[in-house]
Amino acid sequence: MIKALIYKDLLQAFKDKKSIILSFILPIILIALFALVYGQFDSGTTDSAQNLIVCNEDHSALSHDLINALNNEIGLKIREEDQNTGRKMVLDGKYPALFLIGSGFADSLAQGKNSPLLFLYDEAKKLEMGLTQQALMSIVMPFLGEQGGKMQIHHFIDEKYAYDLPEEMINEIHQDIDKQFSGDNSNNSADSGLKTEALSVKENTPWGLIQAFAGTSIMMLLFSIASMGSALVQEREQGTLKRMLYSPLKPWNIIIARLLSSFIFALIQMSILVVFTFLVFQLDIFRHFAGFILMIVATAFAAAGIGIFIATIAKSQKQVESLSLIVIIVMSALGGSMIPLFIFPDFLKTIAHFTINYWSIDGFYKVLGRDVGFLSYAKNVGILFLYGGTSALLAILVFNKRLKKDF
Amino acid sequence: MIRIQNISKRFGSDTALDNLSIQVKKGEFYSLLGPNGAGKTTCINIASGLLKANSGELYINGLSIKNDAISIKKKMGIVPQEIALYNDLTAYENLHFWGIINGVKKTILSKRIDETLLFLDLYEHRNKKIEAFSGGMKRRINIAAALLHQPEILFMDEPTVGIDPQSKFFTYEIFEKLHQQGKTIFYTSHNMEEVERLSDRIGIIDQGKLIAEGSMQELKDQLSMEESLEIKWEEKVSEKEIEIWLKESLTNYQIKNQTLLLSTKEPTKDMVKILQLFNKNNIQVQSAEVKKVNLEMIFLSLTGKKLRE
Numbered sequence: 001m002i003k004a005l006i007y008k009d010l011l012q013a014f015k016d017k018k019s020i021i022l023s024f025i026l027p028i029i030l031i032a033l034f035a036l037v038y039g040q041f042d043s044g045t046t047d048s049a050q051n052l053i054v055c056n057e058d059h060s061a062l063s064h065d066l067i068n069a070l071n072n073e074i075g076l077k078i079r080e081e082d083q084n085t086g087r088k089m090v091l092d093g094k095y096p097a098l099f100l101i102g103s104g105f106a107d108s109l110a111q112g113k114n115s116p117l118l119f120l121y122d123e124a125k126k127l128e129m130g131l132t133q134q135a136l137m138s139i140v141m142p143f144l145g146e147q148g149g150k151m152q153i154h155h156f157i158d159e160k161y162a163y164d165l166p167e168e169m170i171n172e173i174h175q176d177i178d179k180q181f182s183g184d185n186s187n188n189s190a191d192s193g194l195k196t197e198a199l200s201v202k203e204n205t206p207w208g209l210i211q212a213f214a215g216t217s218i219m220m221l222l223f224s225i226a227s228m229g230s231a232l233v234q235e236r237e238q239g240t241l242k243r244m245l246y247s248p249l250k251p252w253n254i255i256i257a258r259l260l261s262s263f264i265f266a267l268i269q270m271s272i273l274v275v276f277t278f279l280v281f282q283l284d285i286f287r288h289f290a291g292f293i294l295m296i297v298a299t300a301f302a303a304a305g306i307g308i309f310i311a312t313i314a315k316s317q318k319q320v321e322s323l324s325l326i327v328i329i330v331m332s333a334l335g336g337s338m339i340p341l342f343i344f345p346d347f348l349k350t351i352a353h354f355t356i357n358y359w360s361i362d363g364f365y366k367v368l369g370r371d372v373g374f375l376s377y378a379k380n381v382g383i384l385f386l387y388g389g390t391s392a393l394l395a396i397l398v399f400n401k402r403l404k405k406d407f
Numbered sequence: 408m409i410r411i412q413n414i415s416k417r418f419g420s421d422t423a424l425d426n427l428s429i430q431v432k433k434g435e436f437y438s439l440l441g442p443n444g445a446g447k448t449t450c451i452n453i454a455s456g457l458l459k460a461n462s463g464e465l466y467i468n469g470l471s472i473k474n475d476a477i478s479i480k481k482k483m484g485i486v487p488q489e490i491a492l493y494n495d496l497t498a499y500e501n502l503h504f505w506g507i508i509n510g511v512k513k514t515i516l517s518k519r520i521d522e523t524l525l526f527l528d529l530y531e532h533r534n535k536k537i538e539a540f541s542g543g544m545k546r547r548i549n550i551a552a553a554l555l556h557q558p559e560i561l562f563m564d565e566p567t568v569g570i571d572p573q574s575k576f577f578t579y580e581i582f583e584k585l586h587q588q589g590k591t592i593f594y595t596s597h598n599m600e601e602v603e604r605l606s607d608r609i610g611i612i613d614q615g616k617l618i619a620e621g622s623m624q625e626l627k628d629q630l631s632m633e634e635s636l637e638i639k640w641e642e643k644v645s646e647k648e649i650e651i652w653l654k655e656s657l658t659n660y661q662i663k664n665q666t667l668l669l670s671t672k673e674p675t676k677d678m679v680k681i682l683q684l685f686n687k688n689n690i691q692v693q694s695a696e697v698k699k700v701n702l703e704m705i706f707l708s709l710t711g712k713k714l715r716e
Contacts, residue, residue: 238491239488239489240492240493242457242487243485243505244508246455247480247505247509248510249508404459
């Protein structure tokens with residue numbers, strides 16, 4: 001008897017597609033994703049090179065040597081800019097940090113003084129900075145140790161003995177010093193004098209709060225939209241969809257209406273979340289209020305589009321639930337709602353661009369924490385609208401095709 | 408009013424409708440009778456423009472469904488086989504939605520809903536959620552949703568499936584009233600009693616083909632079907648004894664299980680004659696019954712199978 005019960009329970013469990021997806025497929029996808037992200041740290045060879053702007057205001061041979069050394073570091077992707085442009089790029093969130101080699105770098109190094117080096121980072125990317133700074137210091141410290149020590153000895157020899165010893169002998173001493181420093185001197189180090197500063201448009205911008213608001217609300221928005229979309233499948237199953245099609249309505253009217261009702265629901269949901277975050281956590285929503293509203297509208301529209309598309313491709317209620325769960329979890333994990341993107345390998349960072357979470361979170365960072373113009377977040381708004389529009393269009397096409405099969 | 412002309416519809420290798428032609432006159436109650444899977448719903452789906460036929464034409468009031476689907480849809484109301492309502496909305500909210508969808512103006516919709524609910528004896532339940540309704544009440548609201556825009560033509564796809572006999576009779580009365588109001592009704596069913604009771608004309612469909620059509624009398628005449636008598640006598644008299652004196656007086660009869668079966672065009676006259684014979688031979692009759700020809704017999708006679716097989 002018990003055997004029959006066990007058999008029946010297992011049979012039902014394995015016939016339930018949602019249960020199969022939740023129990024096996026989704027965990028496999030997430031394990032694979034997290035393994036790709038976190039596994040790179042175990043091996044010590046991260047595929048994730050950190051972007052860094054370098055401003056060279058010294059223009060000495062030594063500063064060029066330092067930049068060459070930084071270029072050879074696989075953990076860094078270097079872009080040279082002047083200080084003003086570099087600062088703006090960091091403030092706009094385009095680059096996470098800037099390394100400034102100040103004027104007089106080579107001289108101060110030769111004289112054993114603190115070097116005019118400055119590391120400026122985007123306050124919104126504090127977590128990311130650990131990795132960038134680590135990669136930067138792994139080059140700068142040995143470089144300064146080697147070059148600084150060598151230059152100080154050359155400088156000392158020239159000052160002390162240049163007038164007392166023959167020039168050939170002085171040259172020979174310099175060559176010996178160079179030879180001595182040409183070996184593996186990676187352990188040499190010096191006090192770099194490197195100063196670190198956080199860059200932010202406004203002091204104490206609550207980046208953590210912005211991340212929490214943006215990341216979570218988009219993920220939850222997708223869940224509720226998927227459930228709104230699933231009502232379309234329910235309509236098909238209970239016969240009300242067929243009845244609508246008997247009426248003078250056109251099929252695309254049904255999809256557009258469903259898209260708009262999901263969109264309105266999403267707007268209401270987002271508005272409530274905004275009011276809550278504003279009242280309880282004092283999130284400053286007025287920095288770029290128009291931009292903020294645009295981002296909410298665009299995000300709600302994109303989510304509604306995704307929801308309706310999933311609802312049209314699914315054949316049953318169970319299928320729509322399973323499918324939306326996979327899409328939402330994977331999109332949230334890849335798009336930055338669950339894991340910060342900077343630790344992703346490069347190829348996953350590229351894939352992240354296909355998620356609405358990525359464009360939405362990035363857009364909210366811009367309108368809530370940065371001092372950017374319309375054009376900066378217009379791209380995010382545009383892509384989100386495009387996402388929603390394309391999904392809706394595909395939904396109409398799939399819906400029309402399905403009608404011929406279903407009835 | 409409705410002209411279905413050589414319609415064929417295939418789903419892959421299955422033929423749902425095979426060169427089907429039907430004409431329904433204005434104000435006529437036409438029933439399409441057939442077993443499950445015969446093609447009845449497919450026929451309604453094509454008439455409503457939901458499905459496209461592979462070949463053939465369908466005209467409503469002279470307009471082709473291919474070219475004037477929207478105009479045609481405004482004139483027709485369709486009662487689907489499923490109870491296509493929103494369980495979590497009230498009767499009023501459901502009807503409001505279906506009224507708007509079918510183009511009823513908001514200014515008159517509320518009045519129209521009340522009238523329809525009164526007509527269907529559901530007015531007092533207007534603010535109850537559909538989930539609280541009985542099967543019969545749900546069926547009536549399902550019908551109401553198709554009446555709000557006052558269509559000239561009603562397509563009803565097995566609208567009484569699954570309801571109790573009492574509700575069924577009430578529903579028949581509604582259909583009869585609609586018929587009396589002059590609506591053209593295209594009705595599909597596999598229930599012979601209701602089709603016999605309600606219809607002016609009946610079409611019998613099997614495997615996508617219309618195999619017979621006409622009024623009940625016309626169908627009987629077409630098949631030369633007669634009424635039948637069933638007379639059962641007391642058990643102590645054997646079938647052989649009966650047959651000895653019966654064959655001298657009757658033809659076209661059968662004897663089976665102590666029962667005499669006879670097809671006849673004059674059932675009353677023949678019944679009297681047989682009972683007199685039994686009386687004359689001192690045989691006591693246990694039961695005597697005139698069996699009228701019904702649609703089940705006609706269907707059986709046409710297809711060689713029972714309707715509910």
